Amino acid sequence: MSVAKTEKISVKNMINLYTSLVLPQLEYAVPIWQIANCQPLDKIQRKGLAYCLGLHNTASKDAVEVLAGVLPLDLRREELSIRECGKIMAKGIRQNIAKSLKSCQDRYGKVREKFQSPFFCMLTQVEDMKSLTTITLNSIEPEFSYLEYLQPSRTRPDYWNNLGSSKSRTVKQEEDARQHISSLLSDVDTKTAVAFTDGSCRGNPGPCGAGACILLPNTEVIELKQPVSKLSSILVGELVAIKITLQALLTEIGRFEINKIKILSDSQSAVGIIDLGWENKTHKFLSTEILQLRKELELADVTVNFDWTPGHAGIKGNDIADGLAKEAAKEAEEMETEDSLLVTSQSDIRHSARESVRIKWQRRWEIVETGRHLYGLKPQVQPKKINFHGLSNQRQLLQLQSGYCLNDYLNKIGATNTSLCNCGEVETVTHFIEDCTLYEASRENLKKEIFLKTGISVFTKELLLSDIMKTNSKTIGKSCQILQMNLSNYPKDFNFFFFFFFFFFFFSFIQKDFFPLSVYILFHNYY
Template sequence: MGEHCARVRKKTKPRIAQLRKMTGRSWGLREPQLRVVANGYIRGALEYAAAAWLPAASESYVELLEMEMRAAARVITGCPVSTPRDPLLAEAGLVPVRARRNLLAARLSCLAASQRSGDPLRAVAEATAPRRLRTTTGWRDTGARALVSAGVRDVPVEERLHVTIPPWIDDTRVQFRLDIGNHISRTAPPDVRQERAEEHLATLPDDAVWVWSDGSAEGGVSAGGIGALITLPSGEEHELRAPAGRICSSTRAELVAIRGALEMLLRLEGGLAESPVIVCADSQAALATLASGAGSQATALGAAVWRLLLALTDGGRRVFMQWIPAHCGIPGNERADVLAKEASSLSQDAVPTDVRSMVKAVGRSATKAWRRSWPDSFFKTIMGDRMPMPVLLESRDEAVNVHQLRAGHWSRSQSYLHRIGRRPERDCPQCSDLACPAARCLVCREGPDTPEHVLLRCPCLAGARLRLLGNIRPDPTQLRDGGAVAALSRGYLSHQQPLGYGRP
């Protein structure tokens, strides 16, 4: 294991060096681009096949990998080496390797559970192997613990897609319409959106079978429910309500609703072979997933929906998949929405969930546990247990100031520079005592110029805090706004310049 970790670090270090060439203290790529490079180029190399070996790595080896991630985080944020690890990673938008270890093990466990019976990976996952060492656990035990911590251990996993639909299948009888003609803003009044939608729906065939489907998920992640209303040309109506899974995204709930409605439609009798079908859904994401084509579906759910669509069009029938705006008073959509919300309270125990939803649930649980473990600090006073948003400033220098100030180690404060020996005094060349006169704020001389003093207490910025935050003694949580922190740091540095203290 030690040799493998050494090889991983050897592969990762040149990539971190390349990341350093993309940015500096006052120039370089913006933070979103740096985060993409770090997560894809650096973390991708570090976590290659890590689900198989990382759960068995000892804490000392995991710490070696954590060092590489912290090095990447320092490049993204511009924070100094002395920055505490948790604020550093959080400001960079990165998750510790320890939290990722649980996620990777859980993903491999879910992938194994999604295989067919008799698959080698599933057989390995279901086997019980004796431990060689008490302190060493493999991906099976680590994944099981992660699933238990996330509360999804007993959720059945949906079988993955093994056979895709051939790309040469003719799917042209299914038409997708992801708009209602004229562009309408989401902020438009409901009556305007309803009027435009009804005008567009009036252009569709009159003698059609109308299918209104909708999905519901609590918080967009759990307690899924589906509802559907089918109106036949004769005026006969059929309703459907069913659970969509204890762990379920909003898009998945919408796809499950479409699948359930199509299954119900195929079961109906009454000579509907000649009537076109119009399926109305208010999720552009779900319809866009299906619009990529029958042969492009990569999930079992998407392929199942397309097989139902192909069965409907087998006799030459046309099917229109129409997007409609949500919550604007369209009767069919409103009824489907009510049915979906009612269905979310039904029993979810027997409803399977896809691997992606399971992995996301474990990821949320692992990240939440890490955030709750943050030690008390100025950073935690600001953020609580929330991850900071990317600092989207044009000036790289100001973005670095924001990260350093919130993380608690500002490389332009006198207290920090004196502590590392960059601001020696005759009586005290270097010390870490905040009560030392050399650590005092150069502007007000009332205390050490720590980030907390600069942002919350320094009298020279009282007016700026009042204008930006509405109070000369604002709540620390208001410093989550990167623009406000940048403005305060800019004002503080401007006060230092007349005193002869420019950039160090």
């Protein structure tokens, strides 16, 4: 039968409803109860996603999760637990929950628990993440309980918008840039130090380095370079360059009686975060260290000014800092993770936890026994990616891609009495797309249209359905509408709200096994 009624709500919107309304219930307090038997929850995810995709409710869990781009629940629990572990480690040791985790951490690997505790489970997952990514939780950015350096946000100066970018700057803009920097330095005297800072990254993220060129009042030049991390962003390099500059000048102010420092960075983001009060969600600890150094200098009666300098505009100080930063980034390629100057931010933990579970999901998809038809067409897992989006026959194409359709499959699960097509052959996906004589005319029209639009003459199921073979998915997907997909025995239309009513009823029935009162008390005592 047709799935026209369910097509009124797109697959994407259905998945969004599932991830917004259902998943939060399945994920609540998972760092605590993930040690319980969670298999009943997998049934909810399998059936829920099958409904959203328009698949038969006997479709395998692995296949529907890959088709929907939704993480398996056990890996999602692992991701959330790693993130929670990072938050707990960032708390002060005086807090009971941080103290308990530290105690478990000290005993981890030395003793073996008869029944695994939530903390030991978290630590095991953190070790798995460490083996799959470059991030460790040995040095975590501490949690801030107050904002000492809160300042109102200010807009960028007008000249920032008038001098172009390093990739598109004109000769006239380069000349204007040099003149503007000269005017900024026109008031430099014998008690002023000037510093140009820069960061470099060999890939973003990638091996990261920081460089600085400092001109002291006696015309002495100090060149600084510092490998930062084997895997970090360009913004981190820019901020570290400012940090090492302030640290160096803090030791020099007494020797030269410096009362003013001008720091010129070619990163508008770095200057905006430090000087204009722009929001910084990712590296709060690093920016706070810089603000603390600035405060120490100001307490010593030294004025610190930050300005932006255009990069790659023939400004000598910036060019020197750029060269030093690139040298440092190259040296950072050989760094060990433990040698990194950076503390691990919560953003780093979120990114690494997500990447760690994605790698595990991919490995599982490669070896699992179910969903092999889909694996041949979609060998790579892609979180939050749903194929054939925007096509009116999306659910029919997803059914063909999954293989959980047509009489050959439906006969195996007892939904039909025969595995044969109306033409007399076994009705498989390959037969339906490539061989069935009932659709010969439509198939020839489709071949012709695909050839005219893409230049592809070979017509196979992989051409229409595979992620690898797809060269013009939108054109091919629309062309598929030519084929009369008169499929029998498709999943019956369903009442979407009935599904969610069923979910909440089932969840309330089983939650007594997953959320005993003692667990609630334990969790709330932690916080």
